[in-house]
Amino acid sequence: xxxxxxxxxxxxxxxxxxxxxxxxxxxxxxxxxxxxxxxxxxxxxxxxxxxxxxxxxxxxxxxxxxxxxxxxxxxxxxxxxxxxxxxxxxxxxxxxxxxxxxxxxxxxxxxxxxxxxxxxxxxxxxxxxxxxxxxxxxxxxxxxxxxxxxxxxxxxxxxxxxxxxxxxxxxxxxxxxxxxxxxxxxxxxxxxxxxxxxxxxxxxxxxxxxxxxxxxxxxxxxxxxxxxxxxxxxxxxxxx
Numbered sequence: 558x559x560x561x562x563x564x565x566x567x568x569x570x571x572x573x574x575x576x577x578x579x580x581x582x583x584x585x586x587x588x589x590x591x592x593x594x595x596x597x598x599x600x601x602x603x604x605x606x607x608x609x610x611x612x613x614x615x616x617x618x619x620x621x622x623x624x625x626x627x628x629x630x631x632x633x634x635x636x637x638x639x640x641x642x643x644x645x646x647x648x649x650x651x652x653x654x655x656x657x658x659x660x661x662x663x664x665x666x667x668x669x670x671x672x673x674x675x676x677x678x679x680x681x682x683x684x685x686x687x688x689x690x691x692x693x694x695x696x697x698x699x700x701x702x703x704x705x706x707x708x709x710x711x712x713x714x715x716x717x718x719x720x721x722x723x724x725x726x727x728x729x730x731x732x733x734x735x736x737x738x739x740x741x742x743x744x745x746x747x748x749x750x751x752x753x754x755x756x757x758x759x760x761x762x763x764x765x766x767x768x769x770x771x772x773x774x775x776x777x778x779x780x781x782x783x784x785x786x787x788x789x790x791x792x793x794x795x796x797x
């Protein structure tokens with residue numbers, strides 16, 4: 558059992574600061590067998606394992622099969638490049654992204670109609686942490702690279718600030734972690750982004766948007782990307 562202070566909803570801030578999450582159940586997984594299918598080399602691969610859950614009371618589940626998706630570069634950086642206008646209002650750079658899974662999403666299996674079936678959405682710049690970058694300095698190098706490739710800013714890794722802890726965006730399917738960084742930039746220093754040569758990035762657009770307007774677009778579903786909304790909310794909280 559656990560308890561927390563009681564109080565009106567308007568006191569959510571102090572309650573949140575003093576609240577301790579309850580302990581997680583100590584449930585372990587036992588790997589019985591890796592039965593991943595043979596697959597040709599590709600960006601993603603299916604990992605299939607036979608598992609058994611081990612419970613704190615000593616009980617065990619029946620064996621079950623669990624599929625997940627893996628890739629060579631498992632983690633990613635998410636970047637918030639922002640500046641302030643003459644009135645001090647913060648603006649942020651977004652980039653359009655064409656996402657094939659959205660293009661080919663089967664709307665017949667959706668409980669609601671999809672807003673835009675074309676598959677392009679506005680996102681914050683982001684990119685994979687490549688092999689050889691799995692370190693604190695490597696994360697910043699990956700962030701600097703992606704900011705240059707996708708937005709057009711050349712920055713020092715030291716200019717970046719961490720924007721909260723890492724998150725698991727889809728832990729039921731992929732073990733990817735997102736690492737968040739923010740940096741204040743000079744709009745006059747932005748050049749045309751060189752991109753990474755991908756057909757999906759060619760023809761994309763870069764836009765600067767007031768942070769308040771971008772968050773309103775998230776609330777209305779115009780920006781449906783979860784990592785973008787999370788990072789924007791963290792930035793708004795930091796700048797408040």
